Amino acid sequence: xxxxxxxxxxxxxxxxxxxxxxxxxxxxxxxxxxxxxxxxxxxxxxxxxxxxxxxxxxxxxxxxxxxxxxxxxxxxxxxxxxxxxxxxxxxxxxxxxxxxxxxxxxxxxxxxxxxxxxxxxxxxxxxxxxxxxxxxxxxxxxxxx
Numbered sequence: 001x002x003x004x005x006x007x008x009x010x011x012x013x014x015x016x017x018x019x020x021x022x023x024x025x026x027x028x029x030x031x032x033x034x035x036x037x038x039x040x041x042x043x044x045x046x047x048x049x050x051x052x053x054x055x056x057x058x059x060x061x062x063x064x065x066x067x068x069x070x071x072x073x074x075x076x077x078x079x080x081x082x083x084x085x086x087x088x089x090x091x092x093x094x095x096x097x098x099x100x101x102x103x104x105x106x107x108x109x110x111x112x113x114x115x116x117x118x119x120x121x122x123x124x125x126x127x128x129x130x131x132x133x134x135x136x137x138x139x140x141x142x143x144x145x
Contacts, residue, residue, distance in 0.1 A: 033143040034062055040118060042134035053121035054132060060116045062142060068113045071144035075109040075118075078137040087139075098131030105132075109140060116140055 038058065045054040063071075075090035088094075091108035103122050110117045118138055120127065 031143055031145045033141055036060070036062070036116070036140045036142065038116075038118070038138040038140070040134075040136045040138065042129060042132050045120070045129060045132055047129075048119075051119070051121070052125055053119045054127070054129070055117055055119040057110075057115055057117035059114060061114060063111055063114055063116060065113050067142060067144050068111065071142055073109075073111055073143070074141045076139040076141075077107050078139075079133065090138075094133075096127070096131050096133065098128065101131075103127045103131055107136070109138070111140075 040056050044056045046056065047053075048055050076087050077090055077092060078085055078087050079092075079094060080086070088107075091106055093104060093106050096103045096105055103124060105120050105122045105127060107118070107120050110119065118136070120132060
């Protein structure tokens with residue numbers, strides 16, 4: 001009985017292994033991507049009273065309705081931890097010290113058709129513009145198929 005099962009399963013397993021090997025994903029999956037970079041200085045941030053946050057928005061023709069509905073985005077910001085520059089994925093919490101006050105800020109991004117925006121908010125409701133790290137370098141990767 002064991003011999004019969006073994007003789008049956010050996011070819012089945014070989015076929016399954018061949019199927020997995022020959023049907024695995026290749027490097028070309030048909031997806032396209034675009035990296036976009038933004039440098040935001042302190043003077044560019046505008047206070048939005050409705051959302052209680054600092055924000056800046058850019059027109060972006062690459063975010064069309066198809067990209068908005070079916071695409072994928074990733075956002076990053078470069079920050080300093082001590083003297084070391086690090087890239088952080090957005091939305092990211094960051095501690096800022098300004099004139100002896102500590103602000104726990106959240107840095108994030110929004111995308112809508114034809115627009116990419118970045119924002120900073122804090123649970124303390126308001127952070128002075130002068131306390132915002134400047135400049136902030138952002139990267140947004142747009143991916144679609």
